[in-house]
Amino acid sequence: MTLLKDQIHMTTHRHDGRIIKTAKDGEGMVHLSNETAFLDTMAPSGYVPKLLNFAGTVEAPTAIELEDLGDTEEVTNTDALLTHAIYLLAWLNKSRIFHGDLTAPNIIIRGNKPYAIDFSESIDLDSPPTRKPKRPEPDWFHMLQAVQTHGDPRRIIRRWLAIRESLGTASLQGKSLIDFGCHEGYMVALASANGAHALGWDSDPSACALARQRWGRLPKTEGQFPLIIVDHGLDYFHRHDMKNYDIAFCLSTYPYLIQNVGEEKARLFLAKVVSTFGVLFFEAQSSGDGPGPAFWPDQKAVGEYLTVFGHVEEVCRLKIAGREAERVTWKVTK
Secondary structure: OEEEEEOOOEEEEEEOOEEEEEEOOHHHHHHHHHHHHHHHHHHHHOOOOOEEEEEEOOOOEEEEEEEOOOOOOOOOOHHHHHHHHHHHHHHHHHHOEEOOOOOHHHEEEEOOEEEEOOOOOOEEOOOOOOOOOOOOOOHHHHHHHHHHOOOOOOOHHHHHHHHHHHHOOOOOOOOEEEEEOOOOOHHHHHHHHOOOEEEEEOOOHHHHHHHHHHHOOOOOOOOOOOOEEEOOOOHHHHHOOOOOOOEEEEEOOHHHHHHHHOHHHHHHHHHHHHHHOOEEEEEOOOOOOOOOOOOOOOHHHHHHHHOOOOEEEEEEEEEOOOOOOEEEEEEEEO
């Protein structure tokens, strides 16, 4: 039997393919009871270890035996890791659980899939708090930072963390969001996993099909709309009222829109988005970076272009992997 942790209220050992946690006192029994309850709630997710056995009673266990997931493996597919991380966050949100310490030591990665461990001090978000969380920041903040250490080639995590900081770290529960040009749906899935009513749009049917396949099982909370991915023509949004939405994304999409409908129609559409949404997060390629138009020689010109629509501020500036270019995410408010 190998000792893994010797804490104030309990010990953790590894033995014969199992993790054994043993309470030292009454507070340790409370921690074990907490963990068994949350593991039971999260069991359908497949992102937590299995509870194999316990000693004592369910309300006051003196020891519990868990599946030993082993040690973290090397990550070989960052897209798969991020996809699973978003599913894990969505399951926590659906289950109304605040883990409270979802940092790297409490995440085991096997086969590019993260598993959350140690729910002994987690909190039921629908019950009056009986303790302060070990870490007050949201679970998604620590989870994504841990995932980012294994790579973020598409800038999804860095961009999301910057946008969420701009919005404030409070829950997106009940907010409504559209991602114009969602592509494979990572950003809009993150919004849904954070509790938002999220809609992704892209003109590429194959990208939408891939997004639907990837996120079709994403869980939601009671009362939350399921994540929707559509590939309607842009006229769909001209015909429908968008006033019920709070937040819009338009990330590395606008130059393609200019190519498809012309700059004048694209500008009119952007004006409608800013005037009807509370906030727009905008990113676009400048000249020399893919479809970036000639009238945007650099990112400063992109920011100046946006000033006619509302107040503009820089959210983050990121280098593009494999290119000399960089892109800025801007926040536009009316």
